[in-house]
Amino acid sequence: MAAEFEARDFHARGVQIRNLRVSYQTPQGDIPAVNGVNLSIAPGKITGIIGESGSGKSTLAMALMNTVPRPGRIISGSVVVDGIGDMLTIDKESRRRAHGRHLGFVFQASQNSLNPLRRIGAQVLDLGRSHNVKDLRALIKRAKELLGKMGLNADRVLLSYQHELSGGMRQRVGIMFALVLDARVVILDEPTTALDMLSQASVLQIVRQIHQERHLTTVLISHDMGVVADLADNVVVMYGGELAEQGSTEEVLAHPLHPYTQGLIKAIPRISGPLDQAVALPGLPPDSAALMAHGCLFAGRCPKRLPVCGESRPTYESVGQGRYVACFRVAGHD
Ligand SMILES: Nc1ncnc2c1ncn2[C@@H]1O[C@H](COP(=O)(O)OP(=O)(O)OP(=O)(O)O)[C@@H](O)[C@H]1O
Numbered sequence: 540m541a542a543e544f545e546a547r548d549f550h551a552r553g554v555q556i557r558n559l560r561v562s563y564q565t566p567q568g569d570i571p572a573v574n575g576v577n578l579s580i581a582p583g584k585i586t587g588i589i590g591e592s593g594s595g596k597s598t599l600a601m602a603l604m605n606t607v608p609r610p611g612r613i614i615s616g617s618v619v620v621d622g623i624g625d626m627l628t629i630d631k632e633s634r635r636r637a638h639g640r641h642l643g644f645v646f647q648a649s650q651n652s653l654n655p656l657r658r659i660g661a662q663v664l665d666l667g668r669s670h671n672v673k674d675l676r677a678l679i680k681r682a683k684e685l686l687g688k689m690g691l692n693a694d695r696v697l698l699s700y701q702h703e704l705s706g707g708m709r710q711r712v713g714i715m716f717a718l719v720l721d722a723r724v725v726i727l728d729e730p731t732t733a734l735d736m737l738s739q740a741s742v743l744q745i746v747r748q749i750h751q752e753r754h755l756t757t758v759l760i761s762h763d764m765g766v767v768a769d770l771a772d773n774v775v776v777m778y779g780g781e782l783a784e785q786g787s788t789e790e791v792l793a794h795p796l797h798p799y800t801q802g803l804i805k806a807i808p809r810i811s812g813p814l815d816q817a818v819a820l821p822g823l824p825p826d827s828a829a830l831m832a833h834g835c836l837f838a839g840r841c842p843k844r845l846p847v848c849g850e851s852r853p854t855y856e857s858v859g860q861g862r863y864v865a866c867f868r869v870a871g872h873d
């Protein structure tokens with residue numbers, strides 16, 4: 540392995556997100572996709588971010604990298620990565636260098652981020668050159684190691700074009716790209732959705748193994764509480780662009796405080812018992828009218844709703860031991 544990789548420090552980097560707001564400008568008005576998020580991502584841990592479709596997970600992930608695409612716009616906040624600075628205010632060149640080198644990212648539906656006209660191996664070299672990697676031979680060696688670990692025929696994959704690979708293979712290639720420059724913070728947005736159950740389990744095992752070997756700080760985004768429960772040290776629950784609850788995975792699974800989290804856990808068959816006892820969460824995620832309203836975003840679906848829940852938004856508060864929740868019941872209004 541090249542010295543330039545070996546020489547790098549092994550201190551895991553944390554990320555501090557403060558008052559982050561991102562909205563999408565649409566003809567119907569601005570959609571607040573991430574609304575005042577405060578979150579510290581612990582160094583060296585796997586943090587799972589979970590929530591239904593549209594809850595703002597991908598937008599949060601892209602804001603972490605400062606790559607929110609139009610019509611999205613970061614309205615306010617800061618995203619401080621240890622040793623790098625605030626991703627939202629550092630200069631363009633530092634940000635470009637941070638991408639890949641310090642922050643690895645697997646986009647949702649990662650198959651789309653590959654260049655269809657170039658072989659995978661050529662794209663690894665492109666990535667290396669764009670980051671001034673001197674030893675490109677060592678870089679290819681690392682790419683091969685990673686692909687091999689993920690059960691792929693590395694030589695064949697590097698010679699392939701995107702269209703020659705299956706969805707599952709592309710997803711693993713996406714993970715290789717996120718890791719090949721030895722990034723210390725890795726963000727995986729639904730890294731296994733295109734995979735069957737068996738490949739999903741093996742890719743997640745590999746993510747865990749690489750996370751441990753390299754002392755990574757890993758952010759794993761999923762709509763599947765089961766995936767997060769298996770892999771993550773900490774869980775963050777998003778709802779309607781806001782944080783509903785967070786804590787250690789063990790604590791959150793054993794004692795979910797937010798009625799939304801309780802619903803998500805009941806919906807995992809493996810944890811709630813036999814398949815016919817898994818209860819899908821009734822109702823729909825909040826629409827834009829609900830996002831603008833004063834009350835709790837979950838009030839319309841909440842089985843434990845109180846009168847106050849329709850009137851004001853609960854604040855996201857610490858309840859000790861690294862746990863936070865936004866719920867009036869927990870805050871003692873009942
Ligand atoms: N390009 C866009 N234009 C307008 N609105 C958008 C755009 N992208 C996302 N949104 C809106 O922002 C909100 C958050 O979307 P986001 O993709 O971050 O959610 P998600 O939690 O990642 O969902 P999924 O589980 O489906 O990936 C949604 O209400 C979505 O409709």
Ligand SMILES: [Mg+2]
Nearest residue numbers: 596597598647
């Ligand atoms: Mg998403």
